[in-house]
Amino acid sequence: MNLPAILAIYKFEMARWGRTLLQSLVSPVIATSLYFVVFGAAIGSRINEIDGVPYGAFIVPGLIMLNLLTQSVANASFGIYFPRFTGTIYEQLSAPLSPFEIVAGYVGAAATKSIILGALILATATLFVELRIDHPVWMVFFLVLTAITFSLLGFVIGLWAEGFEQLQLVPLLIITPLTFLGGTFYSLSVLPPVWQTISLLNPVVYLVSAFRWSFFSTADVSVEISLAMIALFLVLCLGAVWWVFKTGYRLKS
Amino acid sequence: MSPPQDQPQTSPHASPRRAALPQRATIAATHDADHFHQGPVEDYKSGFQALKAIDLEIDKGEIFALLGPNGAGKTTLISIICGIVTPSAGTVTVDGHDIIDDYRATRAMIGLVPQELTADMFESVWATVSHSRGLFGKWPDPARIEKVLKDLALWDKKDSKLITLSGGMKRRVLIAKALSHEPQILFLDEPTAGVDVELRNEMWGLVKHLRDSGVTIILTTHYIQEAEDMADRIGVINNGELILVEDKRALMHKLGKKQLTLELHEAIETIPSSLEQHQLVLAKDGSELVYTYDSQGQRTGITHLLTDLADAGIRFRDINTSQSSLEEIFVDLVRRDQ
Numbered sequence: 001m002n003l004p005a006i007l008a009i010y011k012f013e014m015a016r017w018g019r020t021l022l023q024s025l026v027s028p029v030i031a032t033s034l035y036f037v038v039f040g041a042a043i044g045s046r047i048n049e050i051d052g053v054p055y056g057a058f059i060v061p062g063l064i065m066l067n068l069l070t071q072s073v074a075n076a077s078f079g080i081y082f083p084r085f086t087g088t089i090y091e092q093l094s095a096p097l098s099p100f101e102i103v104a105g106y107v108g109a110a111a112t113k114s115i116i117l118g119a120l121i122l123a124t125a126t127l128f129v130e131l132r133i134d135h136p137v138w139m140v141f142f143l144v145l146t147a148i149t150f151s152l153l154g155f156v157i158g159l160w161a162e163g164f165e166q167l168q169l170v171p172l173l174i175i176t177p178l179t180f181l182g183g184t185f186y187s188l189s190v191l192p193p194v195w196q197t198i199s200l201l202n203p204v205v206y207l208v209s210a211f212r213w214s215f216f217s218t219a220d221v222s223v224e225i226s227l228a229m230i231a232l233f234l235v236l237c238l239g240a241v242w243w244v245f246k247t248g249y250r251l252k253s
Numbered sequence: 254m255s256p257p258q259d260q261p262q263t264s265p266h267a268s269p270r271r272a273a274l275p276q277r278a279t280i281a282a283t284h285d286a287d288h289f290h291q292g293p294v295e296d297y298k299s300g301f302q303a304l305k306a307i308d309l310e311i312d313k314g315e316i317f318a319l320l321g322p323n324g325a326g327k328t329t330l331i332s333i334i335c336g337i338v339t340p341s342a343g344t345v346t347v348d349g350h351d352i353i354d355d356y357r358a359t360r361a362m363i364g365l366v367p368q369e370l371t372a373d374m375f376e377s378v379w380a381t382v383s384h385s386r387g388l389f390g391k392w393p394d395p396a397r398i399e400k401v402l403k404d405l406a407l408w409d410k411k412d413s414k415l416i417t418l419s420g421g422m423k424r425r426v427l428i429a430k431a432l433s434h435e436p437q438i439l440f441l442d443e444p445t446a447g448v449d450v451e452l453r454n455e456m457w458g459l460v461k462h463l464r465d466s467g468v469t470i471i472l473t474t475h476y477i478q479e480a481e482d483m484a485d486r487i488g489v490i491n492n493g494e495l496i497l498v499e500d501k502r503a504l505m506h507k508l509g510k511k512q513l514t515l516e517l518h519e520a521i522e523t524i525p526s527s528l529e530q531h532q533l534v535l536a537k538d539g540s541e542l543v544y545t546y547d548s549q550g551q552r553t554g555i556t557h558l559l560t561d562l563a564d565a566g567i568r569f570r571d572i573n574t575s576q577s578s579l580e581e582i583f584v585d586l587v588r589r590d591q
């Protein structure tokens with residue numbers, strides 16, 4: 001195990017993040033605070049409780065998940081795409097690094113950034129709404145697992161993308177819409193039955209549902225099914241990363 | 254492709270430069286880029302064979318210069334050895350370790366200075382060089398990084414961001430990155446491209462110093478004069494094929510032509526038939542006679558020529574000899590290969 005290399009990549013990525021805190025940390029926290037102000041305080045006060053949870057508090061897990069997913073993908077994809085873009089990837093390819101070590105460095109850093117952001121948004125939320133966390137251990141578990149899974153997805157996107165436009169394509173056109181339609185701002189039970197069924201095709205539904213359960217013990221989908229779906233998604237992302245390194249796709253000629 | 258070969262071990266009592274194995278890079282690789290790829294690493298059209306059969310052995314502590322025209326396959330060969338390009342066939346061993354089966358051992362030994370000035374533009378010199386050391390499995394060693402930066406006259410730039418540095422400075426940073434993990438083998442792919450004369454001289458001083466400390470240097474360069482000055486052995490690669498590997502002195506001795514130029518008192522229009530056997534060439538509007546001879550031969554024929562010239566009544570006022578440079582040998586070799 002090349003531990004110095006994993007730490008070198010991790011520290012390098014965290015240092016890069018440290019230089020762009022305004023964009024990577026402050027900006028999403030301010031944006032989420034605006035959601036709390038608008039949906040929590042302004043509109044939320046006119047919306048009934050959902051499953052016994054005030055609307056302002058109800059949207060907190062979904063908003064954390066929204067940021068967690070988008071930032072995990074953005075951080076990890078940019079982290080590996082940038083050295084490809086500048087050409088410095090030659091160093092990673094010529095270093096005594098196994099694919100696992102490269103992934104551990106990049107994905108570990110991207111997941112760490114997202115987890116810090118998620119914790120910060122959670123702390124910010126307590127300034128606006130009264131929160132309770134029924135299952136704190138599970139909450140942390142889902143937070144970490146989701147951050148890792150979507151950082152892996154971001155890593156694959158960063159390897160696949162051939163330009164900055166493609167890098168933005170998946171987060172903007174797939175992740176964000178799926179998150180908004182994945183029960184971030186509503187419970188699936190308010191949808192007509194047919195849309196409830198269609199929503200179950202959206203993987204984000206399971207993430208939001210499980211995460212919300214860890215807060216309020218209420219879920220759209222059973223926690224066991226959510227857990228299985230998250231595990232399945234993790235395995236799919238790991239498989240994609242494994243395939244990329246096995247074939248050298250977009251990495252080696 | 255050449256089959257993998259067991260390389261004989263050189264005796265430790267042999268000449269110092271070729272001794273003290275087992276660090277010995279044996280290269281026998283082919284690369285057949287059979288798929289289209291467009292990216293920052295390589296870009297080959299489908300089916301294009303970038304490298305043909307290559308069978309090359311590099312000894313510890315030597316400076317080996319790989320020469321070849323643009324697109325000959327120099328960078329591809331280096332990229333294969335360093336792990337950036339996957340060979341479609343063949344084997345490459347470094348110090349007895351296969352570059353694929355035992356990549357950790359081989360890559361840890363190698364430092365690479367790429368041709369392109371690729372750098373983490375927004376990082377400081379210190380951060381990027383320290384990062385390279387970590388990537389190659391070495392724990393942080395500020396004293397080592399300080400030494401490398403001082404050796405390359407980068408110490409006063411250690412906190413500068415790479416984007417603010419000149420091209421020559423960036424080239425030094427790439428070398429510092431390659432040296433940060435104390436490699437035993439250093440690949441320098443066109444290290445002096447875009448570098449001013451002063452820095453070039455400093456760089457070669459450093460390369461000689463590294464060689465003296467036992468580091469094996471493999472370099473490609475377009476400045477053939479540099480190869481002539483620096484290298485112990487020369488390899489010429491053309492159209493993906495290694496057409497020659499030779500000790501530099503032996504190469505210049507073997508393939509180098511020597512010429513004797515006679516500056517005549519009076520210009521002549523034609524060479525007298527009595528001098529035909531010497532295959533002289535008239536130059537400078539008949540004011541010079543040029544005689545090409547084999548310096549290795551038992552008889553150069555010079556005495557005979559001078560006698561015949563005197564008999565023919567041709568007088569000359571000056572005489573000089575010249576030997577063909579490595580550049581001329583290289584151009585001749587590549588032309589012959591085509």
